[in-house]
Amino acid sequence: MSAIRLDNVSKAFGSNEPVVRDVSLDIDDGEFVILVGPSGSGKSTLLRMIVGLEDVTSGDVFIGDDNVTGKAPRDRNLAMVFQNYALYPHLTVYENIAFPLRLKKTSPEDVKRRVQEAADTLDLGDYLQRKPAQLSGGQRQRVAMGRALVRDADAFLFDEPLSNLDAKLRGQVRTEIARIQDKLGVTTVYVTHDQVEAMTLGDRVAVLRKGELQQVASPRELYDHPVNLFVAGFIGSPAMNFLPASVSDRVLSLPIGDVPLGPELAAAAEGHDMLLAGLRPENFEALEMVPEDHQHLGVPFTATIDVVEWLGSEQFAYIPLDVPPEIRAPLAELAEELDMEQLRTQLVVNVSTESHIRPGQEADLWLDPRAMHLFDPHTGHNLTLPGS
Amino acid sequence: MSSTRQKVGWIVAGVLIVLYALLPVAWIVSLSFKKGDDINNKKFLPDNWTLDNYRQVFDTDLFTAALRNSIGISLISTLLSVVLATLAAYAIARLEFKGRKFVLTTALAIAMFPTVALVGPLFDMWRSLGLYDTWLGLIIPYMSFTLPLAIWTLSAFFRQIPWELEQAAQVDGATAWQAFRKVIVPLAAPGVFTAAILTFFFAWNDFVFGISLTATDAARPVPAALAFFTGASFFQQPTAAISAAAVVVTIPVVILVLIFQRKIVAGLTSGAVKG
Numbered sequence A: 001m002s003a004i005r006l007d008n009v010s011k012a013f014g015s016n017e018p019v020v021r022d023v024s025l026d027i028d029d030g031e032f033v034i035l036v037g038p039s040g041s042g043k044s045t046l047l048r049m050i051v052g053l054e055d056v057t058s059g060d061v062f063i064g065d066d067n068v069t070g071k072a073p074r075d076r077n078l079a080m081v082f083q084n085y086a087l088y089p090h091l092t093v094y095e096n097i098a099f100p101l102r103l104k105k106t107s108p109e110d111v112k113r114r115v116q117e118a119a120d121t122l123d124l125g126d127y128l129q130r131k132p133a134q135l136s137g138g139q140r141q142r143v144a145m146g147r148a149l150v151r152d153a154d155a156f157l158f159d160e161p162l163s164n165l166d167a168k169l170r171g172q173v174r175t176e177i178a179r180i181q182d183k184l185g186v187t188t189v190y191v192t193h194d195q196v197e198a199m200t201l202g203d204r205v206a207v208l209r210k211g212e213l214q215q216v217a218s219p220r221e222l223y224d225h226p227v228n229l230f231v232a233g234f235i236g237s238p239a240m241n242f243l244p245a246s247v248s249d250r251v252l253s254l255p256i257g258d259v260p261l262g263p264e265l266a267a268a269a270e271g272h273d274m275l276l277a278g279l280r281p282e283n284f285e286a287l288e289m290v291p292e293d294h295q296h297l298g299v300p301f302t303a304t305i306d307v308v309e310w311l312g313s314e315q316f317a318y319i320p321l322d323v324p325p326e327i328r329a330p331l332a333e334l335a336e337e338l339d340m341e342q343l344r345t346q347l348v349v350n351v352s353t354e355s356h357i358r359p360g361q362e363a364d365l366w367l368d369p370r371a372m373h374l375f376d377p378h379t380g381h382n383l384t385l386p387g388s
Numbered sequence B: 001m002s003s004t005r006q007k008v009g010w011i012v013a014g015v016l017i018v019l020y021a022l023l024p025v026a027w028i029v030s031l032s033f034k035k036g037d038d039i040n041n042k043k044f045l046p047d048n049w050t051l052d053n054y055r056q057v058f059d060t061d062l063f064t065a066a067l068r069n070s071i072g073i074s075l076i077s078t079l080l081s082v083v084l085a086t087l088a089a090y091a092i093a094r095l096e097f098k099g100r101k102f103v104l105t106t107a108l109a110i111a112m113f114p115t116v117a118l119v120g121p122l123f124d125m126w127r128s129l130g131l132y133d134t135w136l137g138l139i140i141p142y143m144s145f146t147l148p149l150a151i152w153t154l155s156a157f158f159r160q161i162p163w164e165l166e167q168a169a170q171v172d173g174a175t176a177w178q179a180f181r182k183v184i185v186p187l188a189a190p191g192v193f194t195a196a197i198l199t200f201f202f203a204w205n206d207f208v209f210g211i212s213l214t215a216t217d218a219a220r221p222v223p224a225a226l227a228f229f230t231g232a233s234f235f236q237q238p239t240a241a242i243s244a245a246a247v248v249v250t251i252p253v254v255i256l257v258l259i260f261q262r263k264i265v266a267g268l269t270s271g272a273v274k275g
Helices: A041-050 A093-103 A108-122 A138-150 A166-183 A195-201 A219-224 A229-234 A261-268 A292-297 A325-337 B002-032 B036-040 B052-059 B059-094 B100-112 B115-131 B135-160 B163-172 B176-204 B208-212 B221-224 B241-261
Strands: A004-011 A020-027 A032-036 A059-062 A078-081 A155-159 A187-192 A204-209 A212-219 A242-246 A251-254 A257-260 A276-277 A284-286 A299-304 A307-312 A313-321 A346-351 A363-365 A373-375
Touching: A004 A041, A020 A041, A020 A212, A032 A041, A032 A195, A041 A078, A041 A155, A041 A187, A078 A138, A078 B163, A093 A108, A093 A138, A093 B241, A108 A138, A138 A292, A166 A195, A187 A195, A195 A219, A204 A219, A204 A229, A212 A219, A212 A229, A219 B100, A229 A242, A229 A276, A229 A325, A229 A373, A242 A325, A242 A346, A251 A276, A257 A299, A261 A373, A276 A325, A299 A313, B036 B241, B052 B059, B052 B241, B059 B100, B059 B135, B059 B176, B059 B221, B059 B241, B100 B135, B115 B135, B115 B208, B135 B176, B135 B208, B163 B176, B176 B241, B208 B221, B221 B241
Parallel strands: A032 A187, A032 A204, A078 A155, A155 A187, A284 A346
Antiparallel strands: A004 A020, A004 A059, A204 A212, A242 A251, A242 A276, A251 A257, A276 A373, A284 A363, A299 A363, A307 A313, A313 A346
């Protein structure tokens, strides 16, 4: 078990634009770190550079105290679970799990004991003599993990391990991975584009965008204090709403109404005439559901509801929004980067399931500005970070 | 019921096709058991069953030497061709190098060359190089004609094998060679067997090279030797003896097919990746 350190790591294929730029990341011994980002953000490439399947163009990779930058995968003692499991189809489950041990010329008794241990941990005892083709997706996933477990590797690397499982199984296996990692305390790097996995599994989450590290922080920190528009838009589902805003005289004008700014927000907004206000859907509520003595903390407003989605435990309402042209460009760019289908020109609000909001009608809503973020539309920086 | 009728139709059609395909073989087998003038008896089956023809065939040095040559030459060229083709196909399927397409198309072009057009020049070259009438003199042209086909077949097989398997093996601690030998080759086995059978058949059945590039028992393979069979007397046709020899050389081919048939099971890779 070891710490992993990336030192200004970059990767370019041929003379193309680099796919990973200058990434530095310290992963502590026993830590569970998630690499997350939209497709093309370089997260898989980064993982493959750690394991050695991809050469590092510049920079260094350390495992423990060893610089492994130029070493072959087999000399790094890392275990990897591939997206497609990559089980050896001609070998039984037993031999698949034993494969790394056989390569190390482990004694047969040892192989038997360790495979048995791994199989017990993963509940694979009944399937040891089967071939991978005879297993279900979840079982194959477990075999792939068994092959990693059996090795006493310094770290586990997962490359989108759940993306081929159906939604129900995904939840189960996710819990299983968390349980095993917790039990073994192995340093783990886990690549995913699924933010539920990112938020639930990781001690820390590293958000990547076009090969550049945006923010490395705990899931809560990422959610509450995103450093920029990209992280704010990527983390959270439904995504954060971005509203064009202008400031004058400690009052923020939003398309839905005016919000008086507290001293901190006012300080953050100073010197900017055009801003993007970031508000999560849960910062809104139907006015009727807000207790009387709470209402003064926020801003009531009325809006015409376009669509209502009732999901049982929560309810979302969509409000169409006009966006001024100078804000449209940065928002369109952001939507494209985040793999979103279309430019979002609507406001999504999360209202209590008991509220009587109907599509096509005017509704009284309430906005809680206390958790509002303000972003510079040109640089994308979050102006409301604590300490900034 | 239409399904029973359909079944009957299939069976009838199947039997017809099998009969059509096997009739010449059966005819040769029957001929090979005919004694003396029986071959003119105008009947399908011999009047007197005899093993004389087989005895006669195995008594002549012409045939036994040719059989030795055929087996040796075919096996060696198959082995060499499959080993080389496996390595070449792996490189073509896995490595990005300049001229990859060129190698493939050239290989195909060579395979399309008419053998007859090559025989003349080869004859001259082999004479001056001292390869005429040697095993090597036949192994080389057999390889050059079977390699392209083997490379094509095998590179198609290698391309089907997910690259991740090899990477997984490397992460698991395998060297590139171990990954190739323990993961890739077993998975490509059906392809290797297919290539081996194709190569072996080509070498085993070849007549043109066999008769043009050999002169004596030193290297003459069976198909060529059959042409030199003579009857017991000048006036007697060697038809029965040739039939017996033909049956003998067909047996290894049939055995080969039966053995490898089971090995050529496609879809061996199913279950490797998501399914």
